[in-house]
Amino acid sequence: xxxxxxxxxxxxxxxxxxxxxxxxxxxxxxxxxxxxxxxxxxxxxxxxxxxxxxxxxxxxxxxxxxxxxxxxxxxxxxxxxxxxxxxxxxxxxxxxxxxxxxxxxxxxxxxxxxxxxxxxxxxxxxxxxxxxxxxxxxxxxxxxxxxxxxxxxxxxxxxxxxxxxxxxxxxxxxxxxxxxxxxxxxxxxxxxxxxxxxxxxxxxxxxxxxxxxxxxxxxxxxxxxxxxxxxxxxxxxxxxxxxxxxxxxxxxxxxxxxxxxxxxxxxxxxxxxxxxxxxxxxxxxxxxxxxxxxxxxxxxxxxxxxxxxxxxxxxxxxxxxxxxxxxxxxxxxxxxxxxxxxxxxxxxxxxxxxxxxxxxxxxxxxxxxxxxxxxxxxxxxxxxxxxxxxxxxxxxxxxxxxxxxxxxxxxxxxxxxxxxxxxxxxxxxxxxxxxxxxxxxxxxxxxxxxxxxxxxxxxxxxxxxxxxxxxxxxxxxxxxxxxxxxxxxxxxxxxxxxxxxxxxxxxxxxxxxxxxxxxxxxxxxxxxxxxxxxxxxxxxxxxxxxxxxxxxxxxxxxxxxxxxxxxxxxxxxxxxxxxxxxxxxxxxxxxxxxxxxxxxxxxxxxxxxxxxxxxxxxxxxxxxxxxxxxxxxxxxxxxxxxxxxxxxxxxxxxxxxxxxxxxxxxxxxxxxxxxxxxxxxxxxxxxxxxxxxxxxxxxxxxxxxxxxxxxxxxxxxxxxxxxxxxxxxxxxxxxxxxxxxxxxxxxxxxxxxxxxxxxxxxxxxxxxxxxxxxxxxxxxxxxxxxxxxxxxxxxxxxxxxxxxxxxxxxxxxxxxxxxxxxxxxxxxxxxxxxxxxxxxxxxxxxxxxxxxxxxxxxxxxxxxxxxxxxxxxxxxxxxxxxxxxxxxxxxxxxxxxxxxxxxxxxxxxxxxxxxxxxxxxxxxxxxx
Numbered sequence: 001x002x003x004x005x006x007x008x009x010x011x012x013x014x015x016x017x018x019x020x021x022x023x024x025x026x027x028x029x030x031x032x033x034x035x036x037x038x039x040x041x042x043x044x045x046x047x048x049x050x051x052x053x054x055x056x057x058x059x060x061x062x063x064x065x066x067x068x069x070x071x072x073x074x075x076x077x078x079x080x081x082x083x084x085x086x087x088x089x090x091x092x093x094x095x096x097x098x099x100x101x102x103x104x105x106x107x108x109x110x111x112x113x114x115x116x117x118x119x120x121x122x123x124x125x126x127x128x129x130x131x132x133x134x135x136x137x138x139x140x141x142x143x144x145x146x147x148x149x150x151x152x153x154x155x156x157x158x159x160x161x162x163x164x165x166x167x168x169x170x171x172x173x174x175x176x177x178x179x180x181x182x183x184x185x186x187x188x189x190x191x192x193x194x195x196x197x198x199x200x201x202x203x204x205x206x207x208x209x210x211x212x213x214x215x216x217x218x219x220x221x222x223x224x225x226x227x228x229x230x231x232x233x234x235x236x237x238x239x240x241x242x243x244x245x246x247x248x249x250x251x252x253x254x255x256x257x258x259x260x261x262x263x264x265x266x267x268x269x270x271x272x273x274x275x276x277x278x279x280x281x282x283x284x285x286x287x288x289x290x291x292x293x294x295x296x297x298x299x300x301x302x303x304x305x306x307x308x309x310x311x312x313x314x315x316x317x318x319x320x321x322x323x324x325x326x327x328x329x330x331x332x333x334x335x336x337x338x339x340x341x342x343x344x345x346x347x348x349x350x351x352x353x354x355x356x357x358x359x360x361x362x363x364x365x366x367x368x369x370x371x372x373x374x375x376x377x378x379x380x381x382x383x384x385x386x387x388x389x390x391x392x393x394x395x396x397x398x399x400x401x402x403x404x405x406x407x408x409x410x411x412x413x414x415x416x417x418x419x420x421x422x423x424x425x426x427x428x429x430x431x432x433x434x435x436x437x438x439x440x441x442x443x444x445x446x447x448x449x450x451x452x453x454x455x456x457x458x459x460x461x462x463x464x465x466x467x468x469x470x471x472x473x474x475x476x477x478x479x480x481x482x483x484x485x486x487x488x489x490x491x492x493x494x495x496x497x498x499x500x501x502x503x504x505x506x507x508x509x510x511x512x513x514x515x516x517x518x519x520x521x522x523x524x525x526x527x528x529x530x531x532x533x534x535x536x537x538x539x540x541x542x543x544x545x546x547x548x549x550x551x552x553x554x555x556x557x558x559x560x561x562x563x564x565x566x567x568x569x570x571x572x573x574x575x576x577x578x579x580x581x582x583x584x585x586x587x588x589x590x591x592x593x594x595x596x597x598x599x600x601x602x603x604x605x606x607x608x609x610x611x612x613x614x615x616x617x618x619x620x621x622x623x624x625x626x627x628x629x630x631x632x633x634x635x636x637x638x639x640x641x642x643x644x645x646x647x648x649x650x651x652x653x654x655x656x657x658x659x660x661x662x663x664x665x666x667x668x669x670x671x672x673x674x675x676x677x678x679x680x681x682x683x684x685x686x687x688x689x690x691x692x693x694x695x696x697x698x699x700x701x702x703x704x705x706x707x708x709x710x711x712x713x714x715x716x717x718x719x720x721x722x723x724x725x726x727x728x729x730x731x732x733x734x735x736x737x738x739x740x741x742x743x744x745x746x747x748x749x750x751x752x753x754x755x756x757x758x759x760x761x762x763x764x765x766x767x768x769x770x771x772x773x774x775x776x777x778x779x780x781x782x783x784x785x786x787x788x789x790x791x792x793x794x795x796x797x798x799x800x801x802x803x804x805x806x807x808x809x810x811x812x813x814x815x816x817x818x819x820x821x822x823x824x825x826x827x828x829x830x831x832x833x834x835x836x837x838x839x840x841x842x843x844x845x846x847x848x849x850x851x852x853x854x855x856x857x858x859x860x861x862x863x864x865x866x867x868x869x870x871x872x873x874x875x876x877x878x879x880x881x882x883x884x885x886x887x888x889x890x891x892x893x894x895x896x897x898x899x900x901x902x903x904x905x906x907x908x909x910x911x912x913x914x915x916x917x918x919x920x921x922x923x924x925x926x927x928x
Contacts, residue, residue: 012504012505013449013450013453013454013457013504013505013508014450016505016506016508016509017446017449017450017508017509017512020509020512020513023505023506023509024506024509027393027397027502027505027506030393030396030397030400031392031393031396031397033396033397033400034395034396034397034398034399034400035396035399037399037400037402037403038396038399038409040403041316041399041402041403041407041408041409042315042316042317042408042409043316043317043318043319043349043352043408043409043410044317044352044408044409044410045145045317045348045351045352045410045411046410046411046412047408047410047412047413047483047484047486047487048408049480049483049484050110050483051110051139051140051480051483052087052103052104052105052106052108052110052113053101053102053103053104053139053140054101054102054104054110054113054114054117054137054138054139054140055099055100055101055102055137055138055140056076056080056098056099056100056101056102056117056121056135056136056137056138057097057098057099057135057136057138058072058076058097058098058100058128058132058133058135058136059096059097059098059132059133060072060096060097060098060129060131060132060133061096061131061133063095063096063129063131064095064743065093065094065095065832065833065834065835066093066832066835068093068094068095068096068097068098068835069091069093069098069835069837071128071129071132072093072098072128072129072132073091073093073098073100073835073837074840075124075127075128076091076098076100076121076124076135077089077091077100077837077840078124078840079120079121079123079124080100080102080117080120080121081840082120083102083113083116083117083120084113084116085104085105085108085113086102086103086104087103087104087105088102088103088838088839089101089102089103089838089839089840090103090836090837090838090843091836091837091838092834092835092836092837093834093835093837094833094834094835095741095833095834101140102117106478106479106482107478110139114137114139117137118137121135121137145348146308146309146310146346146348147309147310147311147317147320147321147347147348147349148309148321148324148344148346148347148348148349149306149307149308149309149344149345149346149616150169150306150307150309150328150342150343150344150345151297151299151304151305151306151342151343151345151616152164152165152169152304152305152306152307152340152341152342152343153299153302153303153304153340153341153343154337154339154340154341155339156337156339156340157188158186158187158188158303158305159187159188159189159190159290161187161303161304161305161340162184162186162187162188162189162305163187164336164337164340165184165187165305165307166184166786167786168331168335168336169182169307169328169331169336169342170182170184170307172327172331172335173307173309173324173327176320176323176324176327177315177320177323178311178312178315178316178319178320178323179309179310179311179312179315179320179324180310180311180312180313181309181310182307182308182309182310183307183308183310184305184306184307185295185297185305185306185307185308185618185621186295186296186297186303186304186305186306186618187297187305188290188291188293189290189291190288190289190290190291190788191288191289191290191291191788191789191790191791192245192248192286192287192288192289192779192788192789192790192791193286193287193288193289193791193793194211194215194248194280194284194285194286194776194790194791194792194793195284195285195286195287195793195794195795195796196208196211196283196284196770196792196793196794196795196798197283197284197285197795197798198794198795198798198807198808198809200282200283200284201283201809202809202817204253204254204278204282204283205254205811205815205817206253206254206278206283206811207766207810207811208766208769208770208792208794208811209762209765209766209769209811210253210254210811211253211280211283211284211776211792212769212774212776212792214251214252214253214280215248215251215280215776215777215790215792216776216777218240218242218251219240219241219242219777219778219779219790220238220240220241221237221238221239221240221241222237222238222240223235223236223237223238224236224237224238241780242779242780242790243782245286245287245288248280248286248779248790249279249280249281249286250279250280250281251279251280252277252278252279252280253278253279253280253282253283254277254278285795288788291789293592293620294592294620294621294638295592295618295619295620295621295636296592296596296617296618296619296620297616297617297618297619298603298615298616298617299343299345299614299615299616299617300614300615301603301607301615306345306616306618309324317348317349317352318349318352318353320349321347321348321349322349325344328342328344343614345614345616345644345646346644351411352409352410352411352414355411355414355415355418356409356414358414358418359414359417359418359421362418362421362422363391363392363395363421366391366421366422366424366425367387367388367391367425370384370387370388370391370425370429371384371385371387371388372384374387374429374432377433377530380436382510382511383432383436383511386428386432386507386510386511387425387428387429387432389510390424390425390428390499390502390503390506390507391421391424391425393502393506394424394495394498394499394502395417395421395424395495397498397501397502398417398420398491398494398495398498401494401498402491402494405490405494407487407490407491408487410487412484412485412487412488412491413487413488413491415488416487416488416489416490416491416492416495417491417492417495419488419492420491420492420495420496420499423467423492423495423496423499424495424496424499424502425499426463426499427460427463427464427499427500427502427503427504428499428502428503428507430456430459430460430503431452431453431456431460431503431504431507431508432507432511434452434453434455434456435448435449435452435453435507435508435511436452437452438451438452438455439452445511445512446512449508449509449511449512450508452508453503453504453507453508457504458915459915460500460503460504461500462911462912462915464496464497464499464500465911466908466911466912467496468493468496468497469904469907469908469911470904470908471488471489471492471493471904472489472493472904472907473489473899473900473901473903473904473907474486474488474489474897474900475489475490475493476900476903477896477897477899477900478896479896482896556927578646578647578648578649578660579644579645579646579647579660580645580647580660580663580664580684580685580686581642581643581644581645581684581685582602582642582643582645582667582682582683582684582685583640583641583642583643583682583683583685584598584599584602584640584641584642584643584680584681584682585639585640585641585680585681585682585683585738586598586639586640586679586680586681587639587679587739588637588639588738588739588740588741588833589639589741590638590639591638592619592620592638595619595620595638595639595640595641596619598676598677598680599617599619599641599643601674601676601677602643602671602682603615603617603643605667605670605671606643606645606667609663609666609667610648610653610656611647611648611653611656611658611663612645612646612647612648612663613646613647613648613652613653614644614645614646615643615644615645615646616643616644616646617641617642617643618636618641618642618643619636619638619640619641620636620637620638620640620641621636621637645663647660647663660686661686661851661852664684664686664731664851665851665852667684668684668731681734682732683732683734683849684731684732684849685732685849686849686851700848700849700850700855700858701724701730701847701848701849701850701858701859701862701883702845702846702847702883702884703720703845703846703847703862703866703881703882703883703884704838704843704844704845704880704881704882704884705717705720705843705844705845705846705879705880705881706838706839706841706842706843706879706880706881706882707841707842707878707879707880708841708842708878710842712873712875712879713737713842713843713844713879714737714844715873716844716869716873716876716879716881717735717737717844717846718735719869719872719873720846720865720866720869721733721734721735721846723865723868723869724846724848724862724865726865727858727861727862727865728853729850729851729852729853729857729858730848730849730850730851730853730858731848731849731850731851732847732848732849733846733847733848734846734847734848735844735845735846735847736836736843736844736845736846736847737844738832738833738834739833740830740832740833741830741832741833743828743829743830744805744826744827744828744829745826745827745828745829746763746764746767746805746820746824746826747824747825747826747827748760748763748823748824749823749824749825752822752823753823753824756812756814756816756818756822756823757812757813757814758810758812758813758818758823762810762812763810763820763823763824766808766810766811767805767808767820769792769793770793770794770798770799770808771793771794771799771805771808772793773791773792773793774791774792774793775789775790775791776790776791776792777790778790794808805820805826806819806820806821806826807819807820807821808820810823841880845884859883862883863883866881866883869881905926908922908926909922909923909926912925912926
């Protein structure tokens with residue numbers, strides 16, 4: 001194989017030397033294609049990954065977690081469990097929402113998998129409750145993160161701030177090319193509240209559900225067809241939309257009829273007196289107010305409105321971010337009122353820009369160093385300039401190959417290019433040095449270039465192929481590691497192969513152009529002195545060759561022992577990104593105001609730390625679109641908060657020396673000393689790598705406890721949590737078994753309800769409208785592209801406490817007003833907040849983060865804790881206890897990476913054996 005390549009290389013080199021202009025034009029064309037490819041290549045933070053996971057989201061409004069589990073989740077789990085290549089099924093059942101997460105084997109075609117899941121769900125749709133919405137099947141992408149987060153602040157009320165964000169900022173940003181959506185969180189929203197007086201409602205003999213239906217039917221514009229006359233054709237429209245609040249007040253709710261005991265003659269006489277309309281204003285108060293707040297956003301202590309901006313698939317992240325920033329400047333200058341500030345709290349393009357800067361700096365530094373080294377040894381300017389030219393040409397040609405291979409510009413491909421920059425010049429330096437040597441022997445520059453290149457083609461090609469053999473097997477690694485490092489390995493392989501073409505084709509042509517010097521080149525005095533001294537030093541060492549070999553073997557053994565026993569292992573490398581997240585969780589059912597009080601205490605702690613630059617707070621969740629709310633797997637409740645903390649970089653502020661982990665440790669100490677945090681769970685997540693945060697949705701340490709009895713699982717997980725708290729280096733230890741939520745259950749007496757002609761559905765709908773409220777329709781604001789919800793519910797005093805529920809009136813089909821206490825009894829207690837299942841078994845996950853300790857050391861102690869658990873609970877044999885999280889991911893990936901390493905070593909040996917025509921000589925190089 002190599003002799004054949006050698007002959008072809010001689011022909012290619014000689015052909016290029018005979019046609020130098022053609023050769024230069026070819027490489028200029030490659031550079032041009034590389035520039036075009038660079039412009040067209042999508043720039044993203046992470047590689048495009050086909051993650052083998054599908055999520056099925058089913059909304060069943062107002063259903064409790066246990067009802068969701070029994071009526072929805074179990075049905076879907078059983079159906080999708082028969083799909084091919086399913087690895088694991090996980091599920092979360094929470095109030096009003098079922099999430100079934102299906103993990104598939106790697107290399108599964110996810111398009112066909114999603115189609116198969118949809119087919120299975122179609123078969124069981126009839127088994128789901130009628131009130132449940134259509135299940136949504138979604139592909140999972142761990143890297144589908146917002147490209148930018150904005151915080152809008154100003155000295156205006158929250159309702160105006162949200163309206164400014166919606167009217168000016170959101171609409172303008174969503175029109176930008178490449179932006180998919182901009183989601184608003186925080187601020188206040190307006191609503192029109194129809195508060196029903198239960199006493200008047202009872203006196204009027206009207207059902208509260210009837211009022212909802214009346215508003216729906218009254219607030220409508222509808223086409224009625226056309227009328228044709230001799231000249232014109234008229235469009236007929238039925239106009240009924242509400243234009244003012246008075247229109248809502250004047251909406252007829254019912255007709256008051258004469259009593260049934262009167263004779264027909266008496267009814268005719270009293271028709272004008274007894275038969276009258278009952279308007280909505282007679283039984284309700286209609287007013288424009290603010291919706292009950294479900295979320296709070298703050299930026300550096302000031303109330304704010306947050307915008308999370310997502311880009312379209314395939315869009316250039318840096319270009320999109322640049323256009324967003326330009327649009328923000330334009331909005332601040334032209335449209336947004338004075339005093340309103342827009343702060344970018346997160347920008348994904350900054351990481352890409354840093355990676356591009358590192359690549360550029362590496363290329364410049366490599367070129368400059370190679371230039372001076374060659375000039376120092378050869379004392380000739382042309383070879384040194386040739387090296388500087390070869391680097392950008394190789395990079396531009398690599399961009400063209402990346403475009404053909406559909407490799408995006410991301411941190412992995414740029415990391416591959418940065419590694420490759422140092423290797424790009426190696427082949428060219430070898431060729432230049434040999435051509436330079438041949439010029440000392442041959443006066444003809446073209447012949448010297450041809451012979452000098454042909455002589456070193458075999459070693460150049462052999463060394464390049466051995467390097468390629470190291471990286472190429474990574475393209476065949478399965479799992480998340482293979483998906484991540486595939487683009488890195490293919491980028492390095494492409495750059496190295498192109499560097500060979502540059503070295504054997506372009507470099508000889510440049511060195512042969514317009515060379516008027518017919519006398520041989522002479523070596524520099526520095527080069528001769530260096531060579532003489534190195535030769536003398538080598539001759540002195542040869543008599544001690546056996547001793548040197550023993551010393552080297554000893555050092556190799558010590559290094560290998562240290563690598564196996566003392567070198568710490570991690571799934572992904574860590575670095576201080578000067579950013580971390582604090583997750584705060586109180587008891588379920590805690591009101592938003594109480595959560596806010598505790599978060600403000602934590603904010604004050606943060607502002608006292610000099611390293612803290614920015615603090616962004618989000619408490620609760622509020623989204624504008626129902627679809628987004630239904631598919632929001634990580635939506636925060638009123639008892640939960642998330643705080644993102646950005647720290648100053650050391651170059652930005654003098655006098656700061658603490659790392660991110662040191663700041664977290666300080667906060668933990670302050671939190672332990674403050675009694676106000678005893679009832680709260682705080683989780684500190686160091687943003688060591690955005691890649692790890694996206695890939696490993698779990699904590700570094702996660703232990704799954706699965707089994708039939710939830711009470712036993714709770715006891716085992718509590719014991720395990722106590723054991724983990726004894727292990728040094730672990731923090732943020734928690735279980736997924738959330739405390740129960742306080743709830744009031746209305747148990748329907750079906751026999752009594754049937755006596756009045758009522759069903760469970762009638763009672764449930766009436767209770768929902770009366771207590772929680774129901775959005776009957778929307779009010780169109782005149783002159784604005786905005787709708788305001790019209791919500792119907794009872795007055796505050798009619799629904800103030802649980803006892804009032806007994807007096808809630810339900811209208812039966814028999815035209816009777818029945819108190820709730822007649823057809824149901826009320827029980828106050830607690831219920832599960834959410835129910836997790838893995839492989840169709842109830843599961844509790846005990847998780848923890850690691851601080852200032854090696855991962856593998858911590859895992860060894862965790863395994864001992866699991867052994868203690870199994871000893872303390874003899875019944876644990878019937879339960880499954882597995883170590884998951886980053887450990888599970890690392891084990892799977894390391895097995896595949898070990899196979900790739902073994903394959904790389906084998907390929908390197910085969911290439912060198914073919915090059916040397918020897919089976920034992922390659923071992924000399926491989927052992928060194």
